[in-house]
Amino acid sequence: MKEKTTKVCPICGSPKLYYEVGGKIGFVYHCKNCGYIGSFIIEANEEMAQALKDEYAKKQGDEIND
Numbered sequence: 001m002k003e004k005t006t007k008v009c010p011i012c013g014s015p016k017l018y019y020e021v022g023g024k025i026g027f028v029y030h031c032k033n034c035g036y037i038g039s040f041i042i043e044a045n046e047e048m049a050q051a052l053k054d055e056y057a058k059k060q061g062d063e064i065n066d
């Protein structure tokens with residue numbers, strides 16, 4: 001059985017990633033949602049993506065409460 005996966009941001013779980021040509025290192029991913037820039041991304045299934053989103057939302061909440 002093949003599971004459907006999506007490339008998502010490792011920080012916030014958003015699939016809104018786009019390539020940015022980054023000079024020496026070739027290219028990097030740029031997340032539109034949280035501003036993450038890096039070559040590392042995650043191939044996540046729906047569950048994983050949702051878990052990342054929840055985790056990120058929690059962190060955002062903590063920052064606001066601080």
Ligand SMILES: [Zn+2]
Nearest residue numbers: 009012031034
């Ligand atoms: Zn992100």
